[in-house]
Amino acid sequence: MAQWIDEDDLDEMAEHSEPEPATKSKSGNAVKLASLPFGTLASASRALEPRHHSDDDLDSDEDSDEERKVPHLGDPSSSRPTAPKKLKVKRPDKHAPMEITSKKPVSRRRTIIDVPKIEQRDPRFSTLSGEFNPNKFAHSYSFVTDMQQDEVASLRKSLALARKLSQSSPAHLREERAAEVTRLERALKRTESAVERAKREKRDREVLGNAKREERKKRETGKTGWFMKTGEKRELLAKARFEELAAVGGKQAVNKAITKRKLKLNQKEKRSRPDSGS
Structure with a gap:
């Protein structure tokens, strides 16, 4: 019949006992273990066994994992809206027409009847207008030169009247009328330059046109090309x-x-x- 010995008494006995020499045989160790009480051996076995996770520990680990997965309120990624998944509609046959699901909302504004779009085009850069012909352009807008000549005559009369008024104007109106004379002089000079430019361009077109006609006549008589x-x-x-x-x-x-x-x-x-x- 084995005698029960308390663990505290066992520890005190181990402290007072002298260490055994390492040269003793395995049989001596086995005899000592056999003489120990069963309760002491059981407690020693439990102390030497590796620790296993209990069910409570596993539950606590799962709870901590779930806490990591839950987004925090301050996290900017948690407030980001998730994109809706695209609804894929499968056709019964590859030759069948495509069907639109009724779960997808229809936009408020949609095209019912296709109306041809009106495209704005600039005639200056359009090939439909043809190539630029300076002679034809000058002939079509020759009235502009006539209007400018009439404007020159009108400005000359206005300038003469403004100069006359400026000489006999009182002191408080002299500066204003002098500015009016300057404005009319600039307008007259600008209009005269436009008229002179139109005359010069007309003269140059006529001279070059005569030269081309003479050269064309010479080619008809057998002369080689000349540029x-x-x-x-x-x-x-x-x-x-x-x-x-x-x-x-x-x-x-x-x-x-x-x-x-x-x-x-x-x-x-x-x-x-x-x-x-x-």
Whole structure:
């Protein structure tokens, strides 16, 4: 019959007992274990067994995992709306028409009848307008030059009247009328420049047109093709300009224009020199 010994007494006995030498045989150890009480051996066995997780521990672990999965209120990802899943409708046959599910909401605005879209086009950049013909354009808008000439005559009369009023105006109106004279002078100069440009372009078109017609006649008689160079075109236009000046003002007007042209070229050459600033 085994005698029960308390664990505290067993620990005290182990402390007072001297350590056994390592040279004893295994049979001596077995005899000592056999002499120990059963309760002591059971408690020692429980202490040496590996610890297993209990059901309570497993439940607590599952609860902690669920807490990790639950998003926090301050997390920005939790407030992000989830995209709705696209509803896929399967056809009974690949040749069958596509069906639209009734679960998908229909937009409030939808096209019932297709109306052709009106496309705006710019005639300046459209191929439907054809190529630009300067002669035809000038002939179609020749009335603009006539209107500008009438405007020049009207501005000259208004400018003469404004200058007369400015000379005899009181002191408190002198500045205002002087500004009106300046405005009319600028408008007259701008309109005269537009009229002169229109006349010059008309003269150049006529001169180049005559040259092309003469060249076309020469080709009909058997002459080979010839194309006018830029320098030759410039000389031809200058000759036509001087002939027009001679017809209006005589040789004196031609000499004045030539002198003015030379002075302009000399000033341009001086400005282009490296030492022009010194």
